[in-house]
Amino acid sequence: MNEVIAFWILSTVAVLGALVAVRKRNLIHGVFALLVFFAGLSGLFLLLLAEFIAAVQVLVYIGAVGVLLLFAIMLTERVAGDDDRRMTSRGWSWGLVAAVALFVVLLLPAIQELPPPEAAQAIDPSVKELGHKLMNPYVVTLEVLALLLTAALIGAVTAAQGVRMPKEEDSQE
């Protein structure tokens, strides 16, 4: 019973957070709504007994991605977004129709097609087991991921730094 209440509260928080995040004109408010969404999702992971993933969600999304988004917004224009320009793109109603249609036509029937699941078994998720798995069958994936993160780090720095035109440098010297 408690689980049901927790599920409904957390899912409401997550859906509302996501909706506010994509509809809010003020980008800073939007990012804070996004953080609420991440927190709600983290709670849902806890409810599904994936405690390590919940912790990673808080660390990576609320901690890193949130701050990164805030910085990106501060570095670009119109922080408050309180101008009277349209915030939606041209033909936005088609986007809305496509999103609703995807849900109603594709996802909902696909979910209803699934056989009714048996009762969830009691599982014992331990971080220790996760660590062992990470070292034994998934070690190559882990290494590739480390490579990817390094490449992303270098790529992000290079892209954000901007390309200096050699001509400009020459003329400055």
Add this chain to the structure above:
Amino acid sequence: MTLHHYLILAAVLFCVGLMGAFTRRNAIVVLFSVEIMLNAANLNFIAFWRYSDNPELLHGPMFTLFAIAVAAAEVAVGLALVIAVYRHFKTVDLESMNTLREE
């Protein structure tokens, strides 16, 4: 709570993210809409793992862990690109980035 509740919730979140990506003109908002969609997919992974026949294999959390790491890399590079584009066009409005468009 059954698997179907979680799947429908993830589908709703995915469609909210898709709506944001389709309807907003700010590049940063589009980026975090993509983030919402990725998170909805992660919720599916974890839900399927929780209700699977042999959860001790930990496939769901593993995949989610890797997906989160890739998503973090994606956000870092994506925001760097947004900043680079902002420096070039002086805007993050996706509709004014139409250099490739046929006049």
